[in-house]
Amino acid sequence: RKEVEQDPGPFNVPEGATVAFNCTYSNSASQSFFWYRQDCRKEPKLLMSVYSSGNEDGRFTAQLNRASQYISLLIRDSKLSDSATYLCVAPNDRGSYIPTFGRGTSLIVHP
Amino acid sequence: NAGVTQTPKFRVLKTGQSMTLLCAQDMNHEYMYWYRQDPGMGLRLIHYSVGEGTTAKGEVPDGYNVSRLKKQNFLLGLESAAPSQTSVYFCASSAGGLAGQETQYFGPGTRLLVL
Numbered sequence: 001r002k003e004v005e006q007d008p009g010p011f012n013v014p015e016g017a018t019v020a021f022n023c024t025y026s027n028s029a030s031q032s033f034f035w036y037r038q039d040c041r042k043e044p045k046l047l048m049s050v051y052s053s054g055n056e057d058g059r060f061t062a063q064l065n066r067a068s069q070y071i072s073l074l075i076r077d078s079k080l081s082d083s084a085t086y087l088c089v090a091p092n093d094r095g096s097y098i099p100t101f102g103r104g105t106s107l108i109v110h111p
Numbered sequence: 112n113a114g115v116t117q118t119p120k121f122r123v124l125k126t127g128q129s130m131t132l133l134c135a136q137d138m139n140h141e142y143m144y145w146y147r148q149d150p151g152m153g154l155r156l157i158h159y160s161v162g163e164g165t166t167a168k169g170e171v172p173d174g175y176n177v178s179r180l181k182k183q184n185f186l187l188g189l190e191s192a193a194p195s196q197t198s199v200y201f202c203a204s205s206a207g208g209l210a211g212q213e214t215q216y217f218g219p220g221t222r223l224l225v226l
Binding site: 008032034041042043044045046049087089098099100101102103104 | 146151152153154155156159169170201213214215216217218219220
């Protein structure tokens with residue numbers, strides 16, 4: 001099982017839709033999780049951290065489910081500008097807790 | 112603040128040639144990382160450093176060497192480039208604390224083509 005797994009998509013949604021992505025991780029001891037956004041041919045940029053109690057920032061909500069070992073990202077009222085690849089990050093399970101990136105989920109928001 | 116910068120932005124090499132990619136950060140971060148990103152593979156960690164003078168292997172270190180002689184710089188070397196090293200290389204840095212629990216800041220990337 002890969003350490004951090006994501007559905008690559010693409011998720012095709014109309015403007016205004018609500019869309020959610022999940023990301024599963026294998027290290028049950030993981031404490032820190034992140035969602036990054038990567039635009040085409042650009043570097044990843046932090047979207048939000050994922051706390052045990054969840055985290056909300058405007059239209060974006062991140063949740064952590066420790067029992068099932070996954071994190072989620074919910075985007076409400078999708079905008080065209082939300083089109084990007086969303087990468088989740090969790091520490092690896094090789095003892096060094098180096099961040100491991102998922103392969104990313106592609107989101108395409110259309111008019 | 113420039114954040115994280117990378118040079119060069121793009122490079123074409125012939126098989127067997129060598130080159131060094133430079134990463135510089137002006138945020139006084141302790142940790143620095145080198146990743147490669149290939150289509151469908153996501154970001155894979157090559158090497159990382161938890162402080163000046165220290166380096167460690169990541170997930171895909173073969174064919175690469177690194178050095179962190181100064182806190183603000185992290186160099187990635189390819190001694191004998193191979194076509195399999197054609198990729199986009201990203202450098203990142205993060206503040207002190209336990210690795211994996213800090214936000215990473217990325218450079219704009221270096222596109223490398225090995226013929």
